[in-house]
Structures are given as structure tokens and as C-alpha cells.
Amino acid sequence: MPKYILHYLDIDARAELIRLILAYDDIHFKEILYSFEEWPTVKEKFPYETVPVLVMDGKEVAQSGAITRYLARVAGINGKTTTEKAMADMYVDTFIYDIVEKSYSFRLPALEPDEEKRKEKAQEFLKEKLIPFLDQLEELYKKNGGGPWFCGETFTYADLAYFRMVNNVHDLVMQVPTPHPHLQENYERTANIPRIAEYQKNKKQDRII
Ligand SMILES: N[C@@H](CCC(=O)N[C@@H](CS)C(=O)NCC(=O)O)C(=O)O
CATH class of the missing domain: 1.20.1050.10 (Glutathione S-transferase Yfyf (Class Pi); Chain A, domain 2)
Structure with missing residues (x-):
């Protein structure tokens, strides 16, 4: 299993389904949450200057939909057929x-x-x-x-x-x-x-x- 780091803001919004999948499959991850005040000072380091971003063994994946689908595949809950x-x-x-x-x-x-x-x-x-x-x-x-x-x-x-x-x-x-x-x-x-x-x-x- 890769080492996961989830970067997001301290809100539910576009990370909540991601968090539910991580919880469902008991996937270990580190979460780094930014306050709204802090966000402008860090946004430049992310691929599209937005979050969520999931870092897996150093590779950064942006777009909540892509992260969600990836984790659903990892957890085996994206459908059998x-x-x-x-x-x-x-x-x-x-x-x-x-x-x-x-x-x-x-x-x-x-x-x-x-x-x-x-x-x-x-x-x-x-x-x-x-x-x-x-x-x-x-x-x-x-x-x-x-x-x-x-x-x-x-x-x-x-x-x-x-x-x-x-x-x-x-x-x-x-x-x-x-x-x-x-x-x-x-x-x-x-x-x-x-x-x-x-x-x-x-x-x-x-x-x-
Ligand atoms: N289509 C992107 C949208 C990402 C997005 O707009 N994220 C918001 C937080 S929910 C953000 O990073 N806002 C801060 C900014 O745009 O500076 C996704 O689904 O991940």
C-alpha cells in the first residue's frame, strides 16, 4: 500500500467522499488541512493550485473525482462487473x-x-x-x-x-x-x-x- 497524504481545507466539501472511502477500507493516511488564511500562501505548490490533492508515494493526484475513483478501485468498491x-x-x-x-x-x-x-x-x-x-x-x-x-x-x-x-x-x-x-x-x-x-x-x- 502506498504512503498516502491528503491535502485539503478544514471543511467537508470535496474531500468528504474521499474520507468516507478511506474510512470504509481502513486505509492509513496522513491528512494536512489548511485554514482559509493559510491557503493563499501554499496554493502555488499544488498541480492546479487547488485541493484536494492526494499524494501517493510522492506522486500528486489532483481533482476530487479522480482521487475518489482511484480510492474506490483500491477499496474494491467501484462495482464488480x-x-x-x-x-x-x-x-x-x-x-x-x-x-x-x-x-x-x-x-x-x-x-x-x-x-x-x-x-x-x-x-x-x-x-x-x-x-x-x-x-x-x-x-x-x-x-x-x-x-x-x-x-x-x-x-x-x-x-x-x-x-x-x-x-x-x-x-x-x-x-x-x-x-x-x-x-x-x-x-x-x-x-x-x-x-x-x-x-x-x-x-x-x-x-x-
Ligand atoms: N475540480 C476540482 C475543483 C477543486 C477546487 O476548486 N477546490 C477548492 C476547494 S473545494 C479550492 O482549492 N479552492 C481554493 C482556490 O481555488 O484557491 C476538484 O474537484 O478537485
């Missing part, structure tokens, strides 16, 4: 790029300084995006085997990404009027994986996004 791999990637791209990444616009004061506007945008997102999306996802989950995991019998990083997504927009998910029993069960099943439960219990609780 080529079809499962495609399905897992499909779900992860939707959860992360269509939901989590979109939430930054109404979560981050740096992107929207007005708190009232952030609340309005969050409500708009809930009604126009999240509610129809979860209704659709519940149906898709049933159509694709009905669990116990997103890829049917095989646990994949899509399940961790769904867990991450719900945690990210938990306050909004709680306001969704329609029940989604399959999705709810899936979330709880992931939350009860011992290493994930342990990770959640010990992680910094006050981090943004």
Missing part, C-alpha cells in the same frame, strides 16, 4: 455533481453573502431540484433491483456518495414531504457499517458543508 462500475459512476456523478456541488451556491457565504438570499435559494433548490430528484431516485432504485445497495447486491462507493449527499443537504431532506422508504433504508444501512458509524462519530461536527 463493467455494468456495475458504470452504474456506480452514474450514481456518484449525480449525487456529487448534480446535488452536493450545486448546494455550495446557497451554503457558502463567500458565494452568496446575503443570508436571506441563501435561505431563499435553498428553498428553491428543495422544491425545484431535490424533491423531484428523490422521487425519481426512489423509482430508479426499485427498477435497478431494489437494494440492498444502489447496485443491487454489490455495495459500492455510490452508497457512500448517497450517504454523503444526504448528510450534506440533511436539513432540506428533512423537509421533503414524500417518503422514500428504499432510499431511507439504504442510508441507514450505510450509516450502520461499523467503520462508517465510527467515522461519523469521531469526525469534526462543526465543519461547513
